[in-house]
Amino acid sequence: xxxxxxxxxxxxxxxxxxxxxxxxxxxxxxxxxxxxxxxxxxxxxxxxxxxxxxxxxxxxxxxxxxxxxxxxxxxxxxxxxxxxxxxxxxxxxxxxxxxxxxxxxxxxxxxxxxxxxxxxxxxxxxxxxxxxxxxxxxxxxxxxxxxxxxxxxxxxxxxxxxxxxxxxxxxxxxxxxxxxxxxxxxxxxxxxxxxxxxxxxxxxxxxxxxxxxxxxxxxxxxxxxxxxxxxxxxxxxxxxxxxxxxxxxxxxxxxxxxxxxxxxxxxxxxxxxxxxxxxxxxxxxxxxxxxxxxxxxxxxxxxxxxxxxxxxxxxxxxxxxxxxxxxxxxxxxxxxxxxxxxxxxxxxxxxxxxxxxxxxxxxxxxxxxxxxxxxxxxxxxxxxxxxxxxxxxxxxxxxxxxxxxxxxxxxxxxxxxxxxxxxxxxxxxxxxxxxxxxxxxxxxxxxxx
Amino acid sequence: xxxxxxxxxxxxxxxxxxxxxxxxxxxxxxxxxxxxxxxxxxxxxxxxxxxxxxxxxxxxxxxxxxxxxxxxxxxxxxxxxxxxxxxxxxxxxxxxxxxxxxxxxxxxxxxxxxxxxxxxxxxxxxxxxxxxxxxxxxxxxxxxxxxxxxxxxxxxxxxxxxxxxxxxxxxxxxxx
Numbered sequence: 262x263x264x265x266x267x268x269x270x271x272x273x274x275x276x277x278x279x280x281x282x283x284x285x286x287x288x289x290x291x292x293x294x295x296x297x298x299x300x301x302x303x304x305x306x307x308x309x310x311x312x313x314x315x316x317x318x319x320x321x322x323x324x325x326x327x328x329x330x331x332x333x334x335x336x337x338x339x340x341x342x343x344x345x346x347x348x349x350x351x352x353x354x355x356x357x358x359x360x361x362x363x364x365x366x367x368x369x370x371x372x373x374x375x376x377x378x379x380x381x382x383x384x385x386x387x388x389x390x391x392x393x394x395x396x397x398x399x400x401x402x403x404x405x406x407x408x409x410x411x412x413x414x415x416x417x418x419x420x421x422x423x424x425x426x427x428x429x430x431x432x433x434x435x436x437x438x439x440x441x442x443x444x445x446x447x448x449x450x451x452x453x454x455x456x457x458x459x460x461x462x463x464x465x466x467x468x469x470x471x472x473x474x475x476x477x478x479x480x481x482x483x484x485x486x487x488x489x490x491x492x493x494x495x496x497x498x499x500x501x502x503x504x505x506x507x508x509x510x511x512x513x514x515x516x517x518x519x520x521x522x523x524x525x526x527x528x529x530x531x532x533x534x535x536x537x538x539x540x541x542x543x544x545x546x547x548x549x550x551x552x553x554x555x556x557x558x559x560x561x562x563x564x565x566x567x568x569x570x571x572x573x574x575x576x577x578x579x580x581x582x583x584x585x586x587x588x589x590x591x592x593x594x595x596x597x598x599x600x601x602x603x604x605x606x607x608x609x610x611x612x613x614x615x616x617x618x619x620x621x622x623x624x625x626x627x628x629x630x631x632x633x634x635x636x637x638x639x640x641x642x643x644x645x646x647x648x649x650x651x652x653x654x655x656x657x658x659x660x661x662x663x664x665x666x667x668x669x670x671x672x673x674x675x676x677x678x679x680x681x682x683x684x685x686x687x688x689x690x691x692x693x694x695x696x697x698x699x700x701x702x703x704x705x706x707x708x709x710x
Numbered sequence: 711x712x713x714x715x716x717x718x719x720x721x722x723x724x725x726x727x728x729x730x731x732x733x734x735x736x737x738x739x740x741x742x743x744x745x746x747x748x749x750x751x752x753x754x755x756x757x758x759x760x761x762x763x764x765x766x767x768x769x770x771x772x773x774x775x776x777x778x779x780x781x782x783x784x785x786x787x788x789x790x791x792x793x794x795x796x797x798x799x800x801x802x803x804x805x806x807x808x809x810x811x812x813x814x815x816x817x818x819x820x821x822x823x824x825x826x827x828x829x830x831x832x833x834x835x836x837x838x839x840x841x842x843x844x845x846x847x848x849x850x851x852x853x854x855x856x857x858x859x860x861x862x863x864x865x866x867x868x869x870x871x872x873x874x875x876x877x878x879x880x881x882x883x884x885x886x
Binding site: 425428429431432433446447449450451452453457546547548549550551552553566567571704705 | 756816832
């Protein structure tokens with residue numbers, strides 16, 4: 262055996278065997294892949310309308326971000342006086358520099374949207390009950406890591422957009438009772454944005470969070486495998502026992518995943534060729550632009566800040582929401598709805614009502630606060646009148662809605678919890694949309710056109 | 711050991727296994743101590759720690775100039791020190807931070823309207839830094855003023871938070 266042949270055999274053991282056994286060689290290659298995938302999967306879980314390929318898309322975007330991020334790391338300089346110039350250098354002098362930055366930018370923003378949609382998909386198909394309970398928690402941790410990655414990356418260009426968005430977002434930390442100031446100074450490395458901030462954010466963005474993602478993502482995938490694959494989709498009146506046939510993962514699942522990945526890659530490339538990642542003027546600590554907005558995914562919180570006392574909008578409300586999300590898989594549910602979109606036909610009707618109620622209530626609330634209450638209350642925000650009173654009204658509204666819907670439809674608690682979830686999620690989306698597009702100079706309400 | 715879960719009642723073996731479990735517990739305890747130390751080191755390492763040198767301290771003290779150069783009722787911006795030097799109508803001085811207490815935007819002095827107006831969320835402050843219009847929750851932060859030989863200096867190391875304006879915050883030059 263010559264040396265080349267020996268090397269080939271060391272990589273593909275069994276390649277010297279006769280042709281009918283050669284399948285074993287391909288199997289060997291597959292088995293590595295199959296550590297993250299079951300050997301067979303229920304045929305019904307292959308339906309595109311179960312997952313919409315969202316989890317796979319998120320994974321593809323993460324790897325795209327690793328790749329482009331690694332390239333950017335060779336050019337970027339994490340110092341206040343050099344960061345902006347290194348971005349300009351990247352865009353103007355380096356071949357494909359602008360394109361690489363665009364891919365990184367659009368993948369990062371796309372990842373937030375895709376991960377959020379994936380989160381909604383998992384919730385609405387009931388894929389969080391046993392044995393998938395803990396994977397819901399892992400998923401939330403991944404989502405937090407994605408948000409933090411986006412946030413720390415937002416500062417790095419050190420332009421006016423980045424500087425002020427991070428200034429106001431990190432100032433929000435200051436309102437957390439007790440540890441607020443300490444937390445803010447730890448994040449920024451001092452009382453305000455400076456060289457320490459950029460090196461902190463750079464280290465977190467390019468080392469800590471990627472490492473965390475690389476550790477948690479395989480854990481997330483492995484738990485899917487341990488739960489015997491995805492939740493099996495079924496119609497509202499179908500029995501749980503009808504599992505249907507199982508098919509080989511290779512090629513049935515893998516081919517579908519590759520197809521989704523390639524389409525996504527094409528879409529990201531086209532967007533990156535058409536639209537440049539934004540870059541404003543170099544950061545000027547003496548001049549705040551008007552209006553100054555947080556990164557778009559925090560605009561829901563910034564909008565809440567206009568209506569509630571900061572301790573409530575930045576601490577108590579987010580804390581309650583996160584606690585609620587962590588509780589979702591551990592509630593005792595009255596009926597078995599895993600795999601059914603929106604629980605049941607009744608659940609679907611309730612969901613629609615919740616969406617419409619939430620949009621109407623949120624918009625009315627914002628307008629009322631802006632036009633009537635806001636002009637009555639003046640002076641510094643008061644913990645009673647702008648904190649406790651509105652929060653009690655909102656909470657009473659949510660609880661009242663929950664009880665009313667449960668009684669009115671004679672619903673199981675699965676459907677009622679889902680209705681409440683939709684009510685809050687829609688409200689958050691409405692707040693975010695208003696914050697991004699309907700707030701102009703001085704954060705006054707205005708039309709986006 | 712061949713059987714990891716011994717189920718006989720031999721007292722000798724029981725004592726051996728309890729000794730083993732004690733040792734295991736000690737290892738776990740040591741592990742916890744090591745972890746605590748590691749966390750302590752990481753925290754100490756990451757703690758914000760501005761360069762402590764006398765040169766840096768001196769650089770943080772901004773010499774604003776002779777007291778008489780500032781007319782009563784005026785606001786002077788110091789870009790390097792990131793503060794406003796205010797001389798009130800009665801001759802007293804205040805050094806106000808230019809960061810809005812709401813979310814940290816830089817607040818410009820609008821001389822025409824005689825107030826500070828934050829461009830981010832339209833909080834308004836009067837010449838003393840007091841909140842006129844929300845959402846700002848507190849009056850603008852203060853820096854310490856030192857007057858030596860009729861020359862006014864501001865120590866930008868010491869930033870003081872305050873909820874509202876009180877007369878005690880004003881620094882008056884010595885009557886000569």
